[in-house]
Amino acid sequence: MNSELQKRIVTSIFLILLLIAMFFYTFILIISLIIIAIISWIEFYALISNIFRKNDQKNRVFRFICKALSLIYLSALVYFVLLAKTTNDETEIVIAYSILISVLSDIGGLTIGKIFKGRKLTKISPKKTISGSIGSFVFSLSLLPFFIELLPNIDLIIFIVVTLLISFTSQMGDLFISYLKRKAKVKDTSDILPGHGGLLDRIDGIIFAIPIGFILFNLF
Numbered sequence: 001m002n003s004e005l006q007k008r009i010v011t012s013i014f015l016i017l018l019l020i021a022m023f024f025y026t027f028i029l030i031i032s033l034i035i036i037a038i039i040s041w042i043e044f045y046a047l048i049s050n051i052f053r054k055n056d057q058k059n060r061v062f063r064f065i066c067k068a069l070s071l072i073y074l075s076a077l078v079y080f081v082l083l084a085k086t087t088n089d090e091t092e093i094v095i096a097y098s099i100l101i102s103v104l105s106d107i108g109g110l111t112i113g114k115i116f117k118g119r120k121l122t123k124i125s126p127k128k129t130i131s132g133s134i135g136s137f138v139f140s141l142s143l144l145p146f147f148i149e150l151l152p153n154i155d156l157i158i159f160i161v162v163t164l165l166i167s168f169t170s171q172m173g174d175l176f177i178s179y180l181k182r183k184a185k186v187k188d189t190s191d192i193l194p195g196h197g198g199l200l201d202r203i204d205g206i207i208f209a210i211p212i213g214f215i216l217f218n219l220f
Helices: 003-024 026-051 057-087 089-116 130-141 156-184 199-203 206-219
Strands: none
Touching: 003 026, 026 057, 026 156, 026 199, 057 089, 057 206, 089 130, 089 156, 089 206, 130 156, 156 206, 199 206
């Protein structure tokens, strides 16, 4: 096992333990969300700054808009998660489910993509394959038996459709950040997580999956 893979495994274990602690302990959730949001915002703004390097008026205005909108979005997302944690058990379950879908979509895409390889999904991220995308959908559906009893008011077919849509959104979020990295000519958003890159590299799907999951479950 090479050192890079060892770093990735150790970091993954730490992140899983942190996620569990955030679910059970509100003070850890609050502190972690604030830190994650700040670092992710810095990483996102660094990408935008690399893409629009010229210091002319047009680029300065665009950077400011991206800076403001991303800060508002992440702040609203943190507030929404904290509010759900303290006021609504069902919303908390939906958020947890959306996060796990995003995590399993990543794992499924990486695992199935490496095993079957095949045709590339898009030029935006050359390592992603169609087989990996299918693997993301399949892995996300493996959560159904564990959550369908927790949200009993939703029909099974609707549950499956919503799960697939959340997985799709997570994959699109991943591709969106990959597109920005490609435009910025960087491999990772930062090197804060050994073996993984930046925080934004790890939560790129999650930050889009959570609001979509909430909207879809409330819509149906």
